[in-house]
Amino acid sequence: MVGSLVSYYSKGHNPVQTPNVVIKLHNLMNSSSFTTLISGTLQSLSKDDPNNFEPVSILMLPSRNYQYTLVSNKSDNSCSSSNNYGTDDPESSMKIERFCLELSRRVLNHEFDIKYSSHCDSAKNCSPISASNLPRVVLLKAIECSEDTRRLRVLVQFADSRRPWNQRPFVPNTTLVGEGSWDAKKNQLCVVACHFLDAADSWNNTHVGDCSTRLSLRFPAIWTIGNTSSIVGQIWSNKTVRESGYFNKITFESPQNEFRRFLLPGQKYEYTKIDEVTKLCPRRKPRVSANDKTNIYPNPFSYDMSFDMSAKNSRGVVSWGSSVPFSVGNRFYNQHWHPMKDADSIASTEAPVSAPVSYRYNISYKISIKLLSNAKLGNTSVLNEVLLISGEGIYDETEGSLCMIGCRNLGSKSLQAPTDSVDCEIIVNFQFPPSNSSGFIKGGIESKRKKSDPLYFEHLDLSSAAAYADEAERSMWRMDVEITLALVSTTLACIFVALQLFHVKNHPDVLPSISIFMLLILTLGYMIPLMLNFEAMFTKNTNHRKAFLGSSGWLEVNEVIVRALTMVGFLLKLRLLSLTWSARSVNNGTQNELWVMEKKAFIVALPVYVAGTLAALFLMDWRKIGTNDVVLSGYHEHPIWGALKSYAGLVLDSFLLPQILLNMFCTSKEKSLSVSFYLGTTFIRVLPHAYDLYRSRSSAHHQLNEAYIYASPVADFYSTAWDVIIPFVGLLFVGIIYLQQKFGGLCIVPQKLRELGEYEKVPTVTEGKLPK
Numbered sequence: 001m002v003g004s005l006v007s008y009y010s011k012g013h014n015p016v017q018t019p020n021v022v023i024k025l026h027n028l029m030n031s032s033s034f035t036t037l038i039s040g041t042l043q044s045l046s047k048d049d050p051n052n053f054e055p056v057s058i059l060m061l062p063s064r065n066y067q068y069t070l071v072s073n074k075s076d077n078s079c080s081s082s083n084n085y086g087t088d089d090p091e092s093s094m095k096i097e098r099f100c101l102e103l104s105r106r107v108l109n110h111e112f113d114i115k116y117s118s119h120c121d122s123a124k125n126c127s128p129i130s131a132s133n134l135p136r137v138v139l140l141k142a143i144e145c146s147e148d149t150r151r152l153r154v155l156v157q158f159a160d161s162r163r164p165w166n167q168r169p170f171v172p173n174t175t176l177v178g179e180g181s182w183d184a185k186k187n188q189l190c191v192v193a194c195h196f197l198d199a200a201d202s203w204n205n206t207h208v209g210d211c212s213t214r215l216s217l218r219f220p221a222i223w224t225i226g227n228t229s230s231i232v233g234q235i236w237s238n239k240t241v242r243e244s245g246y247f248n249k250i251t252f253e254s255p256q257n258e259f260r261r262f263l264l265p266g267q268k269y270e271y272t273k274i275d276e277v278t279k280l281c282p283r284r285k286p287r288v289s290a291n292d293k294t295n296i297y298p299n300p301f302s303y304d305m306s307f308d309m310s311a312k313n314s315r316g317v318v319s320w321g322s323s324v325p326f327s328v329g330n331r332f333y334n335q336h337w338h339p340m341k342d343a344d345s346i347a348s349t350e351a352p353v354s355a356p357v358s359y360r361y362n363i364s365y366k367i368s369i370k371l372l373s374n375a376k377l378g379n380t381s382v383l384n385e386v387l388l389i390s391g392e393g394i395y396d397e398t399e400g401s402l403c404m405i406g407c408r409n410l411g412s413k414s415l416q417a418p419t420d421s422v423d424c425e426i427i428v429n430f431q432f433p434p435s436n437s438s439g440f441i442k443g444g445i446e447s448k449r450k451k452s453d454p455l456y457f458e459h460l461d462l463s464s465a466a467a468y469a470d471e472a473e474r475s476m477w478r479m480d481v482e483i484t485l486a487l488v489s490t491t492l493a494c495i496f497v498a499l500q501l502f503h504v505k506n507h508p509d510v511l512p513s514i515s516i517f518m519l520l521i522l523t524l525g526y527m528i529p530l531m532l533n534f535e536a537m538f539t540k541n542t543n544h545r546k547a548f549l550g551s552s553g554w555l556e557v558n559e560v561i562v563r564a565l566t567m568v569g570f571l572l573k574l575r576l577l578s579l580t581w582s583a584r585s586v587n588n589g590t591q592n593e594l595w596v597m598e599k600k601a602f603i604v605a606l607p608v609y610v611a612g613t614l615a616a617l618f619l620m621d622w623r624k625i626g627t628n629d630v631v632l633s634g635y636h637e638h639p640i641w642g643a644l645k646s647y648a649g650l651v652l653d654s655f656l657l658p659q660i661l662l663n664m665f666c667t668s669k670e671k672s673l674s675v676s677f678y679l680g681t682t683f684i685r686v687l688p689h690a691y692d693l694y695r696s697r698s699s700a701h702h703q704l705n706e707a708y709i710y711a712s713p714v715a716d717f718y719s720t721a722w723d724v725i726i727p728f729v730g731l732l733f734v735g736i737i738y739l740q741q742k743f744g745g746l747c748i749v750p751q752k753l754r755e756l757g758e759y760e761k762v763p764t765v766t767e768g769k770l771p772k
Contacts, residue, residue: 001022002020002021002022002045003021003023004020005042005044020049021042021043021045022043022045023058024041025038025039025040025058025060026038026040028064029064031062031064032062032065032067033062033066033069034070034177034179034194034208035207035208035209036207037060037061037206038058038059038060039057039059039060039203039205039206040059041055041056041057041058042055042056042058057202057204059170059199059203059206061177063144066144066153068149068151070178070179070211071151071179071181071190071191079186079188079190079214079216096182096187096219099147099150099182100146100147103142103145103189104142104145106219106231107140107189107217107231108140108141108142108154109140109141109142110139110140110254111137111138111162111255112137112138112139112140112231112233112252112254112255113136113253113254114135114136114137114138114158114235114250114251114252115252115253116134116250117248117249117250120134120248120250125246126248126250127158128158128176128193128213128235128250129158129173129174129176129195130173131158131173135158135160135174136159136160136161137161137162138158138159138252139156139157139158139168140154140155140156140157141156141157142154143155143177149181150181150182150184151179151180152179152180152181153177153178153179153180154178155170155175155176156176156177156178156191156193156215157171157176158174158175172199172203173196175196176193176194176196177194177196178192178193178194178211178213178215179191179192180192180215186218187218188216188217188218189218190214190215190216191214191215191216191217192211192213192214193214193215194208194209194213195208195209195210195211195213196208210245212237212239212245213235213236213237214236214237214238215233215234216233216234217231217233218232218233219231219264219267220267221267222268222270223269223270223326223327224270224272225273225390225391225392225405225407225424226390226407226422226424228326228366228390229253230262231253231254232251232252233251233252233253234249234250235249235250235251235252236249236250263332268330269326269330269332269364271362271364271392272392273392273393273404273424274392274393274394277392277393277394277403277404277405280403280427281393281401281403281429283396283399295400295434296434297397297399297400297432297434298397298432298435299397300325300328300361300363300397301328301331304432304435305333305363306322306323306333307322307323307441307466308320308321308323309321309322309323309441309443309462309463309464310463310464311369311445311460311461311462312461312463313460314458314459317372318372319371319372320369320370321367321368321369321370321387322367322368323430323464324365325364325365325366326364326365326366328361328363328395329361329362359397360394360395360397361394361397362392362393362394363392363393363394363395363404364391364392364404365389365390365392365404365428366388366391367388367389367390367406367428368386368387368388369387369389370386388408388409389406389426389445390406390407390408391404391405391406391407392404392405392407393405393428400431400432400433401430401432402428402429402430402432402443403427404427404428405424405427405428406424406426406427406428407423407424408422408423408426410422410423410455423447423455425447425448426445426446426447426448427445427447428443428445429443429444430462431443432466439466440463440464440465440466441462441463441464441466442461442462442463443462443463444460444461445459445460445462446459446460447459478695481710482691482710482711483559483562485687485688485691485710485711486710487565489684489687489688489710490562490565490566492680492683493569493680493681493684494565494572496676496677496680496681497569497572497573497576497677498572499674499677499680500576500673500677501572501575501576501579503674504576504579504580507671510670510671510672511580511583511672512580512583512584512586512594513662513663513666513668513670513672514673515598515601515658515659515661515662516577516580516581516584516598517601517605517658518655518657518658519573519577519580520577521652521655521658522655522681523570523573525648525655526566526569526570526573527570528648529566530563530567530570584598597666598662600661600665601658601661601662602658604661605657605661608657612647612651613644613647646716646717649716649717650716650717650726652685652716653685653686653716653726654729654733655681655685656682656733656734656736656737657733659678659737660733660736660737660740663737663741663745664745664746664748666745667744667745668740668744668745669740669741669743669745670741671741673741675738678734678737679734682730682731682733682734686727686730686731688710688711688716688718689716689718689722689723689726689727690723690727691710691711692718693720693723693724695711696720
């Protein structure tokens with residue numbers, strides 16, 4: 001075919017048309033099996049054209065009248081070498097009814113983690129592709145799928161690291177092409193994969209061959225503490241050890257995270273460590289009946305069993321993590337659907353009516369702890385600096401105690417153990433506070449090994465603020481109050497600035513007497529949050545809070561309204577600042593004198609602000625730097641930056657200071673500020689501290705910073721002392737402004753000091769009259 005090529009990725013983003021291009025395809029009609037490929041080129045015929053390009057090679061897989069020859073829809077021995085991975089029992093793998101639909105949702109275009117055996121130390125003997133490094137992930141891309149015959153064609157791609165599937169380029173040397181079929185007897189997918197050969201330079205001679213690679217995949221019906229992957233599989237070669245291209249068998253599995261885990265009917269969790277847990281964790285007190293219980297602890301089937309936590313060792317190094325139940329009894333836990341589910345009735349959220357009453361429950365957990373850069377876990381390295389532990393044990397509802405045996409996968413970065421091994425010499429304990437009272441979930445993770453053991457690690461103390469259902473309801477009510485206060489405060493701020501604009505419109509002569517430094521502080525107080533989205537930081541965690549508290553979308557709407565009102569307030573203050581600047585810029589003696597007085601007020605105020613900054617840094621707890629600079633939501637913030645932000649809030653609280661100093665230097669009696677402006681704005685700055693006093697006495701003391709919407713501790717100084725000092729100083733400044741605008745700027749200065757700096761204006765002679 002001959003035509004033209006239009007490129008939209010040129011300089012200036014204007015489409016460029018390249019004339020005289022030709023595309024050639026070979027074997028287009030004859031290619032109908034896996035051994036033949038459609039090859040071709042795209043090249044420019046205008047060599048003198050500035051848009052000329054080098055020839056581009058094209059490679060296409062056959063689709064016209066394709067015939068499956070590597071696999072059939074009948075059970076064969078293509079997966080015979082994978083029998084040692086699991087069992088041939090049909091119940092060990094999940095049956096799939098809608099073949100193509102389930103594969104497209106669960107398998108195709110998803111990455112799987114590759115696990116190598118202990119003797120795989122290089123790509124020479126363990127990699128199915130020619131590569132210098134061992135690939136870490138494998139991806140199956142769909143070509144076509146047949147529901148009737150339950151066969152499919154796939155591209156099998158290997159890579160060193162994770163990457164979105166749609167951003168992975170086609171590289172023949174790291175990609176295999178294969179045919180797969182569903183083995184009905186073994187309930188597994190079997191794939192025969194072939195290499196792309198002679199694809200070094202041009203693809204004109206590329207063909208498919210060496211179909212010695214095999215791949216099997218299944219959905220385990222039985223999950224255990226050592227295997228909670230939704231999908232497991234194997235990759236091996238049917239060649240002998242002496243043949244070229246042979247590699248040792250490797251396995252792969254779906255990632256160990258909640259987002260890739262799914263349930264199919266018939267799946268079960270099998271507890272294998274309960275006897276060991278019973279010996280290690282005896283009951284601390286005798287069993288009591290439900291009528292004798294004085295304390296009520298969380299129900300094991302509730303959301304209260306899932307929580308975020310902090311981890312600390314003897315050196316005080318803090319890390320953050322999460323603990324999520326995997327199963328309770330014979331029911332699964334999935335925080336993205338419903339609390340507890342039977343695999344046979346996935347839509348069910350209620351416990352079976354016939355379920356026996358018990359106070360001790362078999363339970364399994366997934367624990368994830370993100371280690372900081374300066375944190376270590378014994379002598380072994382941790383893959384991706386994340387400690388992943390699968391726990392299994394007993395939860396006693398009468399005591400609120402949870403005791404488990406933990407197993408951690410040592411990962412491919414372990415130096416002391418093979419990559420396919422796990423360390424199950426771990427004890428995990430948690431003690432829940434009564435659900436009818438507030439408190440903390442306390443726990444610990446410790447190794448049962450001796451200190452001389454390479455796999456030994458130091459004890460980790462775990463702690464989490466318990467957020468039970470009734471407390472969550474109180475938190476939701478508090479969040480409703482705080483978003484309402486934020487809306488009211490921002491609306492009032494806009495009204496007070498608008499009233500000041502009306503005031504200067506009616507009295508334009510007072511504009512030059514307004515402190516520009518004060519208006520700059522107020523304007524920056526609105527501009528910086530809009531630029532940094534500081535006031536919207538809680539929006540980052542809206543989804544987290546919604547999942548945690550179950551709130552609806554109205555909170556997000558109100559957050560948008562608050563930011564919109566903040567923008568309106570910023571524009572109004574900017575308008576007031578521009579009017580004041582314009583009035584002050586008139587070139588006459590009076591205005592020049594006001595600029596001089598403004599500079600004097602700035603020179604006096606600046607050392608005060610600098611001293612306050614140094615005091616804020618000095619009073620900060622330096623011992624916590626590097627240990628607790630992580631908040632629960634995963635947002636990292638250095639304590640110095642937090643101290644400076646809090647001090648910026650204090651500067652806004654004292655916004656009237658520059659105006660007071662300007663009035664003193666000018667000895668002005670001008671009513672430059674309306675009462676509604678300076679009194680109302682002060683009220684808005686005082687209100688959060690009054691609310692904080694109320695909140696500290698009515699709410700639990702372990703509220704998390706990320707849950708604050710109004711009067712956030714990261715935006716100002718909040719404590720009982722500051723909540724009293726700041727309103728007192730604010731009201732004092734209001735009183736000073738009132739007195740200055742009535743009796744003059746020096747009215748607050750003692751009489752002796754006033755006499756030293758006071759001077760009288762000498763009246764000028766006009767119209768031939770002498771002064772009396």
